Amino acid sequence: MTTPDIRVHPIRSQDTQVLRHRVLWPHKPSPEACVLPVDDDPGAVHLGAWKQEKVPWGIRVPGLPGPLVGACSLFQQHCDRVSVPWQEGDDLRLRVMGTLPQARGMGAGAALVRAAAEEAQRQGRSMVWCDAREVAFGFYERMGFVFLNDMYHIPDIGPHRTMALDVSLAAQSKI
């Protein structure tokens, strides 16, 4: 996979909203409604993947040198869906990960996961976990995540499983 023109930078929570609306929550009335109560919590980090090449379908974000094509957010929230073998404070929760349909397969999703793993390591945390949508199971598995539970249903969104990534895999360049 080549990612020569995809870069990842931290962005503001409000800069994720158009992408969240287009990709993840089209059933919500507007981008402004695409917020999480924890978006501005201490330790929250929002990552934006942008393309160096200008593309008309990308999202313009002030301060980013190129169009936003993907985003995800990280929160200091311990995995409470299942019993896990690590301690509170050892993990970060990955949420609202998505890339624009036109950008799929270009490496933006992988670049975001690698940047999330680097951020977790920077914060001294060893695991990143998420509630994965069924359509994204293959992507997360490809990125080194493992399943922690069986399928469960989130209203309006669909089937999910909780998955986790040992971020040392990123340090070893295994993802």
Ligand SMILES: CC(C)(COP(=O)(O)OP(=O)(O)OC[C@H]1O[C@@H](n2cnc3c(N)ncnc32)[C@H](O)[C@@H]1OP(=O)(O)O)[C@@H](O)C(=O)NCCC(=O)NCCS
């Ligand atoms: C899941 C998603 C983030 C993947 O983003 P992407 O930009 O297409 O991912 P990449 O191009 O970086 O792909 C990385 C690798 O994963 C693979 N991959 C991507 N999506 C996949 C899928 N659904 N199933 C299996 N493998 C997948 C790619 O083929 C690539 O593998 P390679 O390195 O062997 O070539 C994107 O499809 C998306 O936004 N989907 C809709 C929203 C969503 O479901 N988000 C997850 C919420 S939990």
